[in-house]
């Protein structure tokens with residue numbers, strides 16, 4: 115559901131939907147993640163991916179990166195609602211930033227033998243994935259990149275014996291010398 | 295977050311050597327922070343987890359504690375106190391059930407932007423998470439119904455948390471803040487950080503919102519000067535901004551000649567007797583206000599949030615107007631209705647800038663558009679009278695009762711609160727509010743049971759004023775134990791019950807939307823309100839005949855005690871005009887010409903204006 119949960123049809127929600135990555139810089143205090151996530155669920159916004167960790171221990175700051183989807187006015191509304199949360203210090207729309215960078219890390223477990231095993235290694239090489247665990251009948255690959263690249267890697271691995279995936283969700287930062 | 299963290303991240307920690315730090319218990323810090331933040335009254339109810347604070351209050355100078363009878367009462371009383379003074383209201387409750395009982399007022403204050411601070415006790419830190427006696431996850435439960443909340447884990451963090459709570463409650467768009475204080479933190483000794491020292495450490499949301507951008511102001515004035523069918527759509531934001539904003543609104547309306555309508559919460563910002571007044575807008579607003587909103591060419595929204603009770607069906611809402619929206623909360627702009635110019639600023643500061651720019655334009659530029667045809671059109675809409683009713687000889691019409699109350703209270707400093715239902719809408723329609731902060735009602739949440747405790751809060755702040763809770767017999771039963779509180783503190787609130795023996799608003803919807811199947815809306819087994827008043831130590835009055843109404847109202851006003859007035863009114867009266875849910879402003883249902891009980895009931899109002907989709911809305 116991408117429209118605000120109003121029984122009244124809202125014209126504000128109109129327009130084409132897009133996928134957007136928001137970096138939310140917060141005070142690392144108890145409950146802050148619950149506030150942010152609670153806002154999304156209470157108002158019916160999407161969360162496609164979520165990552166969070168403390169990024170500056172001295173200043174007690176954490177960075178939450180959320181990938182969401184919605185029409186332009188909905189995204190604006192999400193940003194404005196996030197701004198109402200007291201421990202939220204800054205919201206960066208990484209998708210709109212020309213200097214925005216997004217990366218994700220994934221771990222894939224593949225079980226195969228024979229020709230498929232060889233093929234899996236070959237594909238992994240193309241994607242610059244590293245084998246971080248190997249048994250006679252399995253690999254675990256570590257791969258990083260934009261979400262699209264990871265999606266593509268997963269797709270190719272499915273017929274080659276993919277049995278488990280773990281993804282971090284999207285991380286983001288801006289290129290250049292400026293801090294957020 | 296600990297105090298040290300805050301100090302670390304603060305760019306300008308006070309460098310000068312401060313006097314020796316003041317060491318206090320957490321409970322004493324609460325008292326001290328209340329005093330430093332200018333609080334003189336709080337509403338509360340004790341219990342195990344707040345006993346140290348109650349102990350500190352025992353001999354605290356300059357702090358009056360009003361003991362309610364249910365924590366919901368404390369919350370609404372704090373709201374009434376805050377809304378009638380423009381300050382912050384405070385409530386103090388214990389853990390577990392004390393905290394859960396105040397959830398409704400928190401949600402109420404959040405939707406209506408009322409600055410209150412709720413202090414709740416919590417079980418001792420080491421017991422948190424063990425399902426201890428009277429433990430509940432108060433910050434978890436109240437997270438989505440507060441502007442901010444915090445569980446204070448260390449006594450050294452307490453002073454900052456309290457100062458921040460007061461600052462947050464009143465800053466920007468005001469709202470409720472809860473501070474949850476474990477019992478061991480109340481007993482522990484720590485360093486008290488005085489308000490002045492804390493101020494620079496508070497977070498950005500505590501800081502004042504900057505003034506309006508001048509380019510927006512000039513674009514807005516340009517649009518307003520060209521308007522031929524303008525309207526000022528005002529809301530509670532004007533009242534929250536302070537009395538100066540109301541004064542500026544009056545000036546602006548006078549200078550521009552623009553007609554003014556208001557939401558339920560904004561009533562009184564512009565006087566009901568003023569020449570530009572159209573009456574309230576929205577579901578039960580006046581015909582002229584709703585038609586003018588629908589047909590205007592430029593709408594200036596001032597501290598109002600395009601709530602569904604105001605807009606009706608969104609795609610039919612003021613379809614041909616260009617809109618300017620001034621709101622202190624950026625999330626209000628473009629939330630429900632897209633606008634051409636959004637101004638995020640205090641509405642008072644914005645009105646000041648608009649007025650200045652308007653004057654400059656008036657002096658130098660072309661004259662503003664001629665509004666005479668627009669005014670004439672509005673007069674034609676207004677002519678039949680939106681709120682007409684016929685007072686019969688034998689039965690008191692609820693509208694008549696409100697008009698007589700209004701007439702009797704004229705010339706006095708009067709504050710009105712309401713419960714929720716038809717009586718609330720009639721009060722909004724027919725009571726002429728002349729000044730801001732005089733009308734306290736639960737708008738956003740629509741909380742039955744709000745009016746009596748709110749009236750107590752108002753009366754505590756204005757001991758010499760006339761404070762009347764215009765009530766319904768169903769609503770008032772939700773919190774009527776607070777009569778006991780009113781008696782204890784000699785707060786002579788007047789509970790004016792429009793007793794129609796129905797949950798009238800529910801009955802009205804069932805009549806109009808559910809084929810007259812009156813499921814569970816009859817107020818059966820009503821108490822004898824007069825006897826009940828007496829049992830509580832109040833004066834009980836009853837009126838059943840229009841002829842005795844004035845004398846009884848005068849008696850109510852002049853009696854020094856709290857009064858419960860059982861005003862028996864016509865049972866089947868409906869509240870009109872009504873825009874049914876899902877309809878647009880030009881699809882109002884009007885009062886049938888004759889609203890006598892029997893005929894009204896006979897009229898099967900399966901109105902075509904009520905769509906199937908509308909039936910599923912609230």
Ligand SMILES: Cc1ncc(C[n+]2csc(CCOP(=O)(O)OP(=O)(O)O)c2C)c(N)n1
Nearest residue numbers: 715716717740742766767768769797798799
């Ligand atoms: C706490 C709460 N519960 C239920 C409702 C739904 N509700 C709205 S108006 C109403 C009836 C109110 O009846 P009464 O107080 O007698 O006022 P009247 O409409 O008759 O003037 C009800 C039940 C509500 N607003 N608040």
